[in-house]
Amino acid sequence: MNLTINDLNKHFGPYHAVKNLSLSVNQGEAVGLLGRNGAGKTTTIRMILGLLQQESGSIQWGGRPFSRKEVKLGYLPEERGLYPKMNMLDQLVYFGQLEGMSKRAAKQEALKWIECLGISEYLKKDTGDLSKGNQQKIQLIAALMHDPDLVILDEPFSGLDPVNAQMLEGVIEDLIRLKKTLIFSSHRMESVESFCDRVYLMKHGEVVLSGAISDIKTRYGFKYVNIESSQPLEEHLAGLQTDFVKKGKEYQLQVSSMEQGLHLIEKLKSLVAIRKIGIADPSLNQIFIEKAGD
Numbered sequence: 513m514n515l516t517i518n519d520l521n522k523h524f525g526p527y528h529a530v531k532n533l534s535l536s537v538n539q540g541e542a543v544g545l546l547g548r549n550g551a552g553k554t555t556t557i558r559m560i561l562g563l564l565q566q567e568s569g570s571i572q573w574g575g576r577p578f579s580r581k582e583v584k585l586g587y588l589p590e591e592r593g594l595y596p597k598m599n600m601l602d603q604l605v606y607f608g609q610l611e612g613m614s615k616r617a618a619k620q621e622a623l624k625w626i627e628c629l630g631i632s633e634y635l636k637k638d639t640g641d642l643s644k645g646n647q648q649k650i651q652l653i654a655a656l657m658h659d660p661d662l663v664i665l666d667e668p669f670s671g672l673d674p675v676n677a678q679m680l681e682g683v684i685e686d687l688i689r690l691k692k693t694l695i696f697s698s699h700r701m702e703s704v705e706s707f708c709d710r711v712y713l714m715k716h717g718e719v720v721l722s723g724a725i726s727d728i729k730t731r732y733g734f735k736y737v738n739i740e741s742s743q744p745l746e747e748h749l750a751g752l753q754t755d756f757v758k759k760g761k762e763y764q765l766q767v768s769s770m771e772q773g774l775h776l777i778e779k780l781k782s783l784v785a786i787r788k789i790g791i792a793d794p795s796l797n798q799i800f801i802e803k804a805g806d
């Protein structure tokens with residue numbers, strides 16, 4: 513089912529933490545909720561979860577007022593919420609039962625996920641003694657083992673090494689394939705780009721940019737020529753009167769169109785030995801920095 517939020521507001525004292533926020537997430541869609549630290553993402557999520565009461569506005573699920581009792585919801589919080597002195601299996605069975613599962617079903621699902629995420633060897637270990645990444649996996653299992661319809665993942669990649677991050681990517685892809693309704697909040701823009709069709713970018717409590725990532729990039733109206741050479745390019749680029757930034761070994765030149773980019777590439781090819789060159793849309797990361805920065 514679809515989640516629809518209309519005109520949500522929340523103050524903390526005089527501070528307007530969420531301002532007239534509207535967003536929607538369709539079934540089978542992953543939507544990115546983005547913003548700098550303090551932008552209002554967690555406050556929004558907490559209102560969806562019913563942990564905070566909004567002052568005005570509505571939250572609906574399938575066109576009806578959202579109720580935690582009626583919606584199967586899986587939430588992976590940014591902060592840890594585990595009992596450090598409890599072992600992994602007992603803890604997951606407990607969380608499953610809190611979500612209405614029988615003890616037997618909870619144990620069965622927990623064991624399935626534990627094996628799937630490759631942490632069977634820690635089954636009887638206290639969770640407090642596990643690494644940060646493995647604790648994150650337990651939280652992920654707790655969020656998903658009851659087969660929720662609405663899934664909210666807040667910084668799901670936190671603490672995961674590249675191998676585990678790839679494993680999680682597979683889990684998220686499965687959730688999308690299983691037609692879950694997914695909200696994905698992360699500062700890792702590459703992950704947002706790979707899973708989300710649409711994003712909402714919040715700044716000081718307000719949505720300042722929203723829409724399909726592809727449309728946002730097109731609307732942006734410029735592209736980048738990325739070039740790597742074995743020799744310094746500063747002088748040549750100055751001669752071409754082109755603005756550029758240097759990122760590591762790569763020079764990045766902003767152009768207003770594909771044609772201008774191709775023209776520039778031809779010129780550069782005649783001037784310097786090129787190791788790597790290409791034209792790209794601005795990344796979501798670049799758009800984030802420009803739109804969410806001060």
Ligand SMILES: Nc1ncnc2c1ncn2[C@@H]1O[C@H](COP(=O)(O)OP(=O)(O)OP(=O)(O)O)[C@@H](O)[C@H]1O
Pocket residue numbers: 524529547548549550551552553554555556590
């Ligand atoms: N319980 C609270 N009391 C007072 N102010 C709060 C409370 N919760 C959040 N705030 C303030 O509201 C603003 C939004 O906070 P929020 O946690 O929603 O941001 P965020 O976008 O989730 O940030 P982050 O990316 O760091 O998690 C911040 O300025 C924060 O200090």
